[in-house]
Amino acid sequence: MRGKVRDLSFFLSPMIIMVFLFYLIPLVMTVYISMTRMRNWNVDRYLTEFVGLYNYDRLFYMFQHDPTFKAVVLTTLVFVGITLMINVFGGLALALATFFINEKSASSYRLLWLLPRMSPIAVYSLVWYYFFHGSEIGTLNSVLMHLGLISEPIPWGQVIPWGAWSIIIFVNGLVGVSFGMIVFTSALNQIPRELVVAARVDGASSWQISRRILIPMIKWHLLYVLTWQFLSLLTTYPHLFLLVQWDLVNRDYGTTLALYVFNTAFGRGEQDQGLAAAAAVILSIIGIIGGFVTLKVLKFERMMRRPRGDF
Amino acid sequence: MRDVEARPKRYEWLILLALLLASLPLLVGFSLLMLSSFSTEMVTNLDPGSFHFTLENWINLFQGKIATTGGIRVNIWRITLNTLIVALGVAGVVTLTSTMAGYSLSRIDFKGRKTMMVLLLVLHAFPGVALIVGVYLLYRLTFPESTGFVGLYSFLYVILARAALEIPMSIWLMKGFFDTVPWEFEWSGIIDGASRITVWRKIMLPLIKPGILSVALFAFLAGWQDIIYVRTFLIYQTLATFIEANIEAEYSHMPLIAAAGTFYLLPTIIFFLTAQKLLLQGYSGGIKG
Numbered sequence: 001m002r003g004k005v006r007d008l009s010f011f012l013s014p015m016i017i018m019v020f021l022f023y024l025i026p027l028v029m030t031v032y033i034s035m036t037r038m039r040n041w042n043v044d045r046y047l048t049e050f051v052g053l054y055n056y057d058r059l060f061y062m063f064q065h066d067p068t069f070k071a072v073v074l075t076t077l078v079f080v081g082i083t084l085m086i087n088v089f090g091g092l093a094l095a096l097a098t099f100f101i102n103e104k105s106a107s108s109y110r111l112l113w114l115l116p117r118m119s120p121i122a123v124y125s126l127v128w129y130y131f132f133h134g135s136e137i138g139t140l141n142s143v144l145m146h147l148g149l150i151s152e153p154i155p156w157g158q159v160i161p162w163g164a165w166s167i168i169i170f171v172n173g174l175v176g177v178s179f180g181m182i183v184f185t186s187a188l189n190q191i192p193r194e195l196v197v198a199a200r201v202d203g204a205s206s207w208q209i210s211r212r213i214l215i216p217m218i219k220w221h222l223l224y225v226l227t228w229q230f231l232s233l234l235t236t237y238p239h240l241f242l243l244v245q246w247d248l249v250n251r252d253y254g255t256t257l258a259l260y261v262f263n264t265a266f267g268r269g270e271q272d273q274g275l276a277a278a279a280a281v282i283l284s285i286i287g288i289i290g291g292f293v294t295l296k297v298l299k300f301e302r303m304m305r306r307p308r309g310d311f
Numbered sequence: 312m313r314d315v316e317a318r319p320k321r322y323e324w325l326i327l328l329a330l331l332l333a334s335l336p337l338l339v340g341f342s343l344l345m346l347s348s349f350s351t352e353m354v355t356n357l358d359p360g361s362f363h364f365t366l367e368n369w370i371n372l373f374q375g376k377i378a379t380t381g382g383i384r385v386n387i388w389r390i391t392l393n394t395l396i397v398a399l400g401v402a403g404v405v406t407l408t409s410t411m412a413g414y415s416l417s418r419i420d421f422k423g424r425k426t427m428m429v430l431l432l433v434l435h436a437f438p439g440v441a442l443i444v445g446v447y448l449l450y451r452l453t454f455p456e457s458t459g460f461v462g463l464y465s466f467l468y469v470i471l472a473r474a475a476l477e478i479p480m481s482i483w484l485m486k487g488f489f490d491t492v493p494w495e496f497e498w499s500g501i502i503d504g505a506s507r508i509t510v511w512r513k514i515m516l517p518l519i520k521p522g523i524l525s526v527a528l529f530a531f532l533a534g535w536q537d538i539i540y541v542r543t544f545l546i547y548q549t550l551a552t553f554i555e556a557n558i559e560a561e562y563s564h565m566p567l568i569a570a571a572g573t574f575y576l577l578p579t580i581i582f583f584l585t586a587q588k589l590l591l592q593g594y595s596g597g598i599k600g
Contacts, residue, residue, distance in 0.1 A: 004421065007507040011415035012427075014408040015478060022475035023434055026445025033444055043451055094333075097326050109330050111587055115337060118579045120536040122551040123572040127340040129558065130347075130355040130569075137565075139343060142356040174337065206322060228436060235441040238539050246558050258441055265444045266543060277444045284441055291433035 027284065034277035041273060055278035071161070071252035072260045078165055079172070079256050080233045086173035087229045088222065091180015096214065098181075099188050100206050113181055116174040125242035128171050132156050132248060157249035164253040172239050176232070180225045187221040188214060220298070227294040231287055237262055257283060341576075348570035368570040377557060377567060385553065387571075394549040394575075397541060400470035401534030405477045406527045412478075413485025414511050418497060435479035443543065446472055450544060462546060469544040470534070477533050481526050488522030489515065525589045528582060535578055550575040 034055050038046040062069040094113060098106035116124060131139045134155025141153040156163045191214065199209050215222075237259035244254045244263075255263065257279060265276035343355045351363040371377070375384045415421075416428060450472075455464050492515060500510040516523065538551040548556075554571055557563045 003507075004419065008415055008419060008421055010508060011411040011419070011511070013411075015412035015482060018404075018408060018471070018475045018478050019430070019434065021449070022446060022472055023442065025449055026442040029445035029448045030442055033448060041447075041451060043448075094330075097330050101323050101326050101330075105327060105330075107587065109334065111583060112334055112337065115341065115579075115583065118532055118536070118583065120551060120575050120579065121538045122554040123344075123576045123579075126554060126558070126568070126572045127344050130344065130353065130565075131336070131340045133355070137353045137356045139339065139355050139357060142358065146357070231436045235437065238537075241539065242555060242558075245555065261441065262443060262539070265447070273444055280441055280444050284437070287437035287441065288433060291436040294436055295429060295432055 030277045030280050030284070032277075033273055034281045036274050038273040038277070040271050046274075051274075055274045056282075058275060059278055059282070068252050069260075072255050072257060075161070075165065075168075075253050076234075076256040076258075078161075079168055080230065082165075083169050083173050083176060083233055084226065084230055086169065087176035087180050087233075088226050090173065090177040091182075091225060092184055092215075092222070094177065094181040095184030095188055096210050098185065099214070110181060110185065113174075114178050117178045121238050122242060124175075124239065125171075125246070128167070128243070129246055129248050132167050134158065134248075157243070157247075157254065160250050161253045164249040167249050168240055168243060168254055168256075171243065172233070172236070175239055176229055179229065183221050183225050184218060187218040191217050224298055227290070227297065231290050231294065234258070234290070235283055235287055344569050345573050345576075347566050348573045350566055353565050353569070368564075368567045369574075371567055372570045372574065377563070385548075387553075387574075390548050390550055390553050391574075393545070393547045394535060394541075394551070396466060397470055397473070397537070397545070397549065398531050398534035400466070401474045401477065401537075402527045402531035404470060404474035405481050405530035405533075406523060408474070408478055409481035409485040409526055410516065410523060411511075412482045414489055414515060416482065417486045417489035418515075419507070431479045431482055435483065443539070447543060465544055465546045469540050472544060473534055473537055473540045474530070477530050481530060484526055484529075485519075485522060488519045488525075492518050521589065524586075528586060528589055532579065532582065 035050055035052055036046050037049060037051055037054070059069075063073060094109070098109055119127075130137065133139075133141070134153060134157065136142065136145070136153050138153060138156075140156065141150070144150045145153070157167050158164070195213055196209060199213060204212075235258045237256060240254065240256060240259050241262065243249045244251055244259065248254075261276045261280045261283065264279070265271060265273050343357075346362065347353045347355060348368050349364055349366070350361065351365050351367070352361045354362045372387055375386055377385055416424060450468055455461060496514055496518065497510060500514045501507075505513070536551075538555065541549045542552050542555070545552075550571065554568060554575065557568050557571070
């Protein structure tokens with residue numbers, strides 16, 4: 001028994017230290033800051049002054065009266081909702097499409113679609129900065145002008161709300177599609193081959209095989225990708241940050257709540273960490289509740305079998 | 312055997328065409344960026360007349376001349392080194408932590424194991440990037456007073472903080488890899504009197520080398536691609552913050568920034584071309600029980 005404790009402390013210490021320092025302590029600190037008036041990181045002045053739910057009251061008031069904050073909340077809802085659908089169904093479409101073609105081409109396309117996730121965020125943002133640029137150097141503007149659909153360049157990201165929303169959804173949609181693609185591809189490859197061949201011999205088309213065999217058999221994975229990506233999209237902002245920073249998209253309609261937290265705490269001009277922390281706490285509560293609901297719905301406990309043969 | 316014999320060839324070209332069309336924005340966007348780095352003008356407007364071949368963007372980048380006029384200079388190699396230090400640091404911390412924790416979660420039965428695994432899943436589902444306000448306060452409160460250690464501390468902190476984001480998923484990946492090893496290997500070592508640590512180090516790690524490489528690769532890319540944490544915690548410039556700053560600068564020459572972007576993209580492309588199995592394996596491993 002003492003040997004096991006020693007072994008476990010060796011193997012688990014690094015993880016426990018990391019989780020403690022960078023998840024649990026920051027969570028407590030974020031909650032605490034949300035109950036102070038902390039601004040401009042003036043730790044000496046504000047850290048010892050407790051103001052209760054003042055910042056949460058301010059958030060609620062802003063939600064009712066501040067058009068900027070309303071835009072942020074609305075952007076979050078639209079962004080998460082639509083990007084989630086793109087991630088799930090785009091990933092499914094890619095997985096099914098590559099399932100029905102030769103393996104060499106399939107691997108090439110899967111790798112290509114990993115590119116958004118693998119690329120440095122600054123480079124990825126740079127690509128779409130040029131693609132959607134509001135001047136004549138923008139690729140989209142250039143295509144539309146060549147086709148005669150528009151006569152002069154349009155700064156798409158400043159067309160609110162749907163111009164800005166379309167860009168942030170598109171850019172993040174491409175990043176998230178790869179997650180679904182990989183999960184579904186792995187799931188499809190585990191379906192017994194005999195089922196597909198038997199259906200094929202009976203004359204079933206690829207469409208029929210997809211609808212009646214493949215998709216029903218990966219229902220769990222569909223639910224998994226849906227819930228996981230929802231939680232991820234709720235709190236992600238790195239791929240949005242530069243699009244807003246570089247003024248490619250409108251600040252209010254290009255900012256989700258997660259990006260609002262970051263910019264309010266660290267952005268230009270006056271920084272309001274108390275308010276940012278309160279918004280972060282609300283996001284965290286949604287995220288943690290969502291996480292536990294996800295685990296229950298997905299029945300993850302079945303995957304945590306005890307190690308057999310341990311002695 | 313993979314639905315080969317019975318599948319009609321009739322519609323494969325149609326699927327391939329659909330895939331190509333769906334992939335077109337990606338192909339066009341990245342290709343135009345790379346092409347622009349070899350041109351005197353941006354070619355993102357799809358105008359062939361805009362392309363005039365030159366290597367001047369790359370020469371200027373490597374020499375640190377980032378403006379077409381004036382004397383602004385940067386040391387791009389130092390900036391690249393900073394980025395590499397962060398990426399290698401994140402890869403090292405994540406790989407070490409996840410191989411140790413992954414082994415114990417896979418092979419050792421103990422009270423609290425299930426709770427710990429649930430916690431990791433929740434942390435995985437809920438990216439810690441939302442807690443950056445708290446992470447920064449911890450940074451401020453622990454900041455060294457001696458100016459000599461400030462730079463070193465900022466490197467250490469950004470590496471650990473960024474690594475923490477990857478640890479929940481990496482541990483799950485690593486546990487999945489350990490789960491694939493037959494128990495007989497474990498038993499043979501223990502029966503011979505080896506300790507758990509010896510079994511882990513001398514028997515198990517060599518057996519899951521591809522898994523370790525996969526996790527290390529992902530962690531490296533996570534550190535390499537980051538912009539939020541290096542921007543918030545690191546007092547030195549990285550390729551990410553260099554590009555961020557220069558897009559906004561009035562003096563910036565866009566084709567040169569395109570060269571910087573392409574340069575920054577090189578490790579991704581290299582891994583893309585050489586480590587395909589590792590990448591696909593790593594991504595799909597995460598959901599195994």
